[in-house]
Amino acid sequence: MSFKVSAENALLGILMTGPKHGYELHSYVSTKMNQFWDLSMSQVYALLKRLEKNGVVESQEEWQERRPAKKIFSLTPRGKERFLGWISSPVEHVRDVRIEFLAKLFFVRELHLKEELTLIDKQIDVLQEKLRVIENLKEKITDEFQRVLYSFKASQTTAALDWLKECKASFSYEY
Amino acid sequence: MSFKVSAENALLGILMTGPKHGYELHSYVSTKMNQFWDLSMSQVYALLKRLEKNGVVESQEEWQERRPAKKIFSLTPRGKERFLGWISSPVEHVRDVRIEFLAKLFFVRELHLKEELTLIDKQIDVLQEKLRVIENLKEKITDEFQRVLYSFKASQTTAALDWLKECKASFSYEY
DNA sequence: AGAATCATGTAAGGGGTTACATGATTCG
DNA sequence: CGAATCATGTAACCCCTTACATGATTCT
Numbered sequence: 533m534s535f536k537v538s539a540e541n542a543l544l545g546i547l548m549t550g551p552k553h554g555y556e557l558h559s560y561v562s563t564k565m566n567q568f569w570d571l572s573m574s575q576v577y578a579l580l581k582r583l584e585k586n587g588v589v590e591s592q593e594e595w596q597e598r599r600p601a602k603k604i605f606s607l608t609p610r611g612k613e614r615f616l617g618w619i620s621s622p623v624e625h626v627r628d629v630r631i632e633f634l635a636k637l638f639f640v641r642e643l644h645l646k647e648e649l650t651l652i653d654k655q656i657d658v659l660q661e662k663l664r665v666i667e668n669l670k671e672k673i674t675d676e677f678q679r680v681l682y683s684f685k686a687s688q689t690t691a692a693l694d695w696l697k698e699c700k701a702s703f704s705y706e707y
Numbered sequence: 708m709s710f711k712v713s714a715e716n717a718l719l720g721i722l723m724t725g726p727k728h729g730y731e732l733h734s735y736v737s738t739k740m741n742q743f744w745d746l747s748m749s750q751v752y753a754l755l756k757r758l759e760k761n762g763v764v765e766s767q768e769e770w771q772e773r774r775p776a777k778k779i780f781s782l783t784p785r786g787k788e789r790f791l792g793w794i795s796s797p798v799e800h801v802r803d804v805r806i807e808f809l810a811k812l813f814f815v816r817e818l819h820l821k822e823e824l825t826l827i828d829k830q831i832d833v834l835q836e837k838l839r840v841i842e843n844l845k846e847k848i849t850d851e852f853q854r855v856l857y858s859f860k861a862s863q864t865t866a867a868l869d870w871l872k873e874c875k876a877s878f879s880y881e882y
Numbered sequence: 883a884g885a886a887t888c889a890t891g892t893a894a895g896g897g898g899t900t901a902c903a904t905g906a907t908t909c910g
Numbered sequence: 911c912g913a914a915t916c917a918t919g920t921a922a923c924c925c926c927t928t929a930c931a932t933g934a935t936t937c938t
Contacts, residue, residue: 574919575898600906602916677812681809684870687867690866692863695859698858710925730890750927752892753925771889777890
């Protein structure tokens with residue numbers, strides 16, 4: 533569910549670097565983003581169809597003599613707006629850090645958006661709030677299994693928070 | 708994809724406590740496992756249909772005067788075998804700890820299977836190997852984004868490992 | 883009287899995966 | 911000469927989610 537959204541937004545992110553056709557988008561993903569994201573060719577075409585239907589990208593055919601025509605996609609103003617909204621907002625769940633937040637961070641750097649620190653700070657706020665809630669619930673627990681469960685949630689959240697702070701430090705250093 | 712498998716296996720796990728009909732299975736999940744797992748009524752019926760088709764559960768109708776007939780499901784030998792195979796094997800990825808491993812742990816305790824420590828140990832081995840691989844890859848990295856990415860993977864894995872050790876300690880203490 | 887519980891499902895819709903279809907060019 | 915690259919997609923299949931359908935009983 534959040535996967536659908538982040539896959540679409542990630543494609544918009546690639547198009548922020550300039551118009552591209554499906555095949556190019558796929559090779560971009562498989563060379564630059566393959567460490568944290570997989571996307572099949574047919575999914576690319578399916579996603580592009582949906583994005584076009586929703587008016588966030590538009591296409592133009594480019595004829596070639598000895599090859600099938602390329603369908604070159606570019607962002608519409610709505611698409612650009614949507615992308616910028618996506619990239620400036622933190623993810624809701626710790627589990628979404630692994631792919632979706634990482635993708636945001638990737639584009640912030642790739643596109644030199646200068647919003648790194650605010651994005652990271654916003655994400656820290658969200659996770660800190662999560663952690664607070666978890667710690668509160670933890671106190672009311674009697675069951676051993678639930679204690680173990682909440683301790684897992686807390687540990688994953690804490691680890692993500694520490695990592696975010698480390699990120700922030702290493703990025704501040706760069707500028 | 709591992710979700711499908713774990714949902715099915717979790718239902719088998721509930722049936723290990725005795726035969727049950729769909730409605731009962733659903734309320735079991737929503738009262739006892741709701742902290743880490745959601746399952747809609749219609750999914751329950753869909754899953755049961757599939758499980759029966761695959762010969763791991765079988766059903767018997769129980770007629771009631773003033774209600775729709777209950778369809779009571781129980782494990783076949785193959786179903787029991789499949790469940791025991793599932794519960795004694797660790798999950799492959801850190802991301803699967805959150806639901807699938809927790810579900811295994813839940814059933815180990817619920818069914819008093821006495822395999823807790825071996826399951827936890829096996830899981831520790833798997834994640835320790837993952838961590839080793841991550842640490843090796845980390846050394847060969849030049850790109851700043853990749854460093855950050857691997858540091859995230861390492862931190863989530865380390866946190867899960869620490870949690871597993873804590874689990875083990877708290878369970879050993881119980882026996 | 884209305885809400886919740888008991889008890890079963892089906893249908894429609896959307897999404898993803900894998901396999902299939904086509905065919906030229908270029909690299910080893 | 912065969913494999914990889916370039917370039918587009920469609921079709922079949924499976925899975926999950928949400929809404930719909932039915933209807934009695936029991937709790938508030």
